[in-house]
Amino acid sequence: MSDRYDPKTTPWEIEEKDFPAKGESEEKLRFLLRYAILAPSSHNTQPWKFAVRDNEIRISADKTRWLKVADADQRELHISVGCALENLVIAAQHFGYADQVEYFPQGEDSLVAVVKLIPEGKTERPRDPVLFEEIPRRHTNHKIYDARPIPEAQMARLHACCDEEGFWFFPTNEAPNEAELRRRVDELITRGDAIQFADPTYREELGYWIGQGVFGTPWLMAKITQLAVTYLNVGKRQAKNDSELLLSAPVLAALGSAVDDRKSQVKVGQIFERIALTATHLGMAVHPMSQILEIPELKTEVSTLLPKENLFPQHTFRLGYAEPEKEHTPRRSLEQVLLREAASIRTYKGGQHGRASD
Ligand SMILES: Cc1cc2nc3c(=O)[nH]c(=O)nc-3n(C[C@H](O)[C@H](O)[C@H](O)COP(=O)(O)O)c2cc1C
Structure with a gap:
């Protein structure tokens, strides 16, 4: 992996051999999160936060990254968090953990799931092992598809x-x-x-996220596109x-x-x-x-x-079927989506101060 963090390449260069097999439990669990953050999300908002403690990972919805106009009922926000949760479970099983997922332990709030990971435990719902290595290869493909049918x-x-x-x-x-x-x-x-x-509010919201570079367009292009989308x-x-x-x-x-x-x-x-x-x-x-x-x-x-x-x-x-996409979309780093303080693990309710949390 390169020394400098590049949101479009570094997160995708993850290698299985870097799993800290001899490390502390929390270090291992943090490594699993590197697979979770490669999940798809609407407008690539990556609306998730994680907290790691002992053998447990808490996944919260980051509502500062909620698409208030396009996703008024927060359906896509929760689907996106579900995608990240699935990557986490697949990676955990690959590295020998059994997972126990408790959904919304505090009722329907920002705390989406608590995932207990038991080393060498017996998994109730084993995932297809081939899925693990596809996590860094998966891509949303926006191209024209071939007409050929799916067998x-x-x-x-x-x-x-x-x-x-x-x-x-x-x-x-x-x-x-x-x-x-x-x-x-x-x-x-x-x-x-x-x-x-x-709807100008829809265009403004889409423009805002394009301007944040979420689709991987270079900075200047993203800003020009933001203006075009917002005003035309x-x-x-x-x-x-x-x-x-x-x-x-x-x-x-x-x-x-x-x-x-x-x-x-x-x-x-x-x-x-x-x-x-x-x-x-x-x-x-x-x-x-x-x-x-x-x-x-x-x-x-x-x-x-x-x-x-x-x-x-x-x-x-x-x-x-289509030509593969050439580049990955960017990802926020693990540091940006990890909640650190023990207290915040219990109390995080999603941000309330505008959209961008970083
Ligand atoms: C719930 C959800 C809704 C999405 N809706 C759209 C959509 O309407 N149009 C689109 O082009 N991509 C859509 N996407 C794909 C995201 O834009 C894509 O996952 C994100 O940009 C990250 O890129 P990647 O999937 O290639 O990693 C959606 C993804 C999710 C999870």
């Missing part, structure tokens, strides 16, 4: 990732009305882009791009849950991360497209498209 055997691997009661994975290629479904989703995405980009309604152009991306993919997929509470959203994040890592293992590309769930009236329409009644759509994405 049944690969679809079966993706289905196996959604193995919890009360959660469903719905890919369009298995629906009897596939063509009609794709057309309806495309229409919703086009409407979603038009609604969001006509590029909704039509965005809708055309998104429509091309969407329709190029052989599969559009949704994850749905029977219950719409915080714990379900965190679990959706865990399931999605397993799907994304499995897809990476199979040479597939994945791209969440969230606008249709960010606008309440469109979300209601999405729920009517699901092949099962009374479910809550939680996450929508496309799947297929």
Whole structure:
């Protein structure tokens, strides 16, 4: 690993052999967090904080990084934290720990989960061991996808990732009305882009995060793009791009849950991360497209498209094959997301003073 921290490269250069096998328990657990922070998150906000004590890791939602406009109900915030939790569990199991996850031990608050890690313990829900090495290789792929279909055997691997009661994975290629479904989703995405980009508060929020460099664009470019996004309604152009991306993919997929509470959203994040890592293992590309769930009236329409009644759509994405992305998105360093003081482990409730915590 290089001496200087570069958010776009250093976090991804993690090597298994650097696990401090002879170190203190907390040192080992902190190493596992280096896998957790490689998780995907909406707008790459990385809305998580961790505290390590003895054999326990506490994961909190960092609400200073909540997308108040795009993600008004904090669904994506909790899905993102779920993705980080899943990476942590996969890494912990790889290094021989059994995990016991307690969700929202203080009720639905910023403390999302307490993960107890027992060295050489027996794991109740073992993860597919191939997922571990995909953590630093996974990438959101924003490119045009090849039209070639996903073979049944690969679809079966993706289905196996959604193995919890009360959660469903719905890919369009298995629906009897596939063509009609794709057309309806495309229409919703086009409407979603038009609604969001006509809203100056949405553009300001998106511009702010682009200006923070979250997508890995060089500083000057990020600032120019921030200004353009903030002051120009590029909704039509965005809708055309998104429509091309969407329709190029052989599969559009949704994850749905029977219950719409915080714990379900965190679990959706865990399931999605397993799907994304499995897809990476199979040479597939994945791209969440969230606008249709960010606008309440469109979300209601999405729920009517699901092949099962009374479910809550939680996450929508496309799947297929594409040229790999060249660069990773940046990550905040472990130091930036670690809560240090013992007292804060018990009392952290998320920041309340604006958006950026660093
Ligand atoms: C809950 C959630 C929602 C997301 N929504 C979108 C989206 O609507 N459009 C998009 O291009 N990417 C979306 N993403 C992908 C993020 O932008 C991506 O994870 C982040 O930029 C980090 O990049 P990486 O996944 O390549 O590591 C979403 C990711 C998550 C976890």
